[in-house]
Amino acid sequence: MDRLDAFADISIRRACAFVGLGAVTVMLSLSFDPVLAFRTGAEITAVLAVGLALAAWRAPRRNIRHTEVYAMLRGAGVPANWLSAEVNRAQIVAVLRARLAWHAERVAVTAVMLWAIALFFWLLRPG
Template sequence: MDRIEYLADVIVRRGCGFALLAICMVMLGLSHDLLLCLKSGAILEALHGSVLGLFAYNAPKWNHKSTELWVLLNKGADLPPNYPPELLLEVLRKTYLRYAEMAGVVTLVLCIGAAIVWVFRG
């Protein structure tokens, strides 16, 4: 089970890394205006968290053989015999939820930062 959780974590972390790279580039482009930078980062990160939440919601409905996790597990060859595919989808769902929660925390931090900048901007 540890290998399945590790691979699911790698899959979701890699996707989140690409999304965060894009969000950071937008924020870097808007860094001339700190308030706009933080607000746009918060909005984009909230969108990112929402997408992760939708993935978590829909994960139990997916075909387990069409997931990247299945491919990384050598199309089931690395799984014990009679391993229920629902458990693979449950591991993916939990992983997506964990990263959606982290995205929510980052969104909250960016919103607080934007509020502080707005208050002290004058």
């Protein structure tokens, strides 16, 4: 179970890192206006949180053979007959759904923090 959690976390965090890289790049390009930069970062982060929540909601109906976690498990030497058993499939889906929901919550909190920073800079604006 720990290995399954680790593989799910690696897969989710890799996707979040790519979105985060894009968000930081956009925020840096808008650094001339801190309010706009942080608000844009918050919006991108909120879209990521919604995407993770939708992925968690969709996880039980998704074919696990089309997930990165399945590929990681196969690469780690887990036999295909273990992965195809219904009990183990349900376990993989449950872990994937729980980890996606956990990451969605953290990303949503990050979006709220970015919005709070944008509000702070907006309040500091002169005039």
